[in-house]
Amino acid sequence: MEVLYFAWVRERIGLPRERVETSATTVADLVRELCAREDRYAAAFADLSAVRVALDQELSDFDAPLQGVREVAFFPPMTGG
């Protein structure tokens, strides 16, 4: 699946998007997998209350299943307007 990062999540991880091969079944599992990879992921996901997730461009949550999902995006709370 494609994993996208925005704003300071992107800056901490150091890239805007990447293709991830994963067997994670939920968003939380995916986050755990990423954090185990490298410190920069652990730094970006240190406080999950400050991170939001969208699945296929719809706002979702960390308990959500990943089955059938093609695009996961992680970002801070939005500040539009």
Added chain:
Amino acid sequence: MRVAVQEEAFELGAVAEDFAQANNSAGAIVTFTGIVRDAPQGGLVAMEIEHYPGMTLKALNEIAQTAMERWSLADALVIHRYGRLAPGEQIMMVATAARHRKDAFEAAEYLMDYLKSRAPFWKKEILNDGATDWVAARGADEDALNRW
């Protein structure tokens, strides 16, 4: 109804005039414009606005469509910019047209509340000492959604 996500500036007067002309039987038109303001501590050089291209238009369309239905609007317009903006530049605008002002005002406020917290934009302040600061979402903005 129209939503636009763009890097270039918009002509507030011309856009508002076009919207008013297109809705000259509506009775009430409200417009709101958001402007880049200085950082709390001063010294803002620019505001960089990042967005999620695949999601932004979809989110804006959903928000505007909900407003159209909920307040029986004759029309609604949302323009939101991204990229590097200088202090004083226009970031975004909304316009609503309805038979009566209450619907037009309320729908405009609804649009603004949802754009703040549910449209995938992020703002970064660039300061004159070289420091940069991501603008944090405020709890009050999230709370504002509860009134709808």
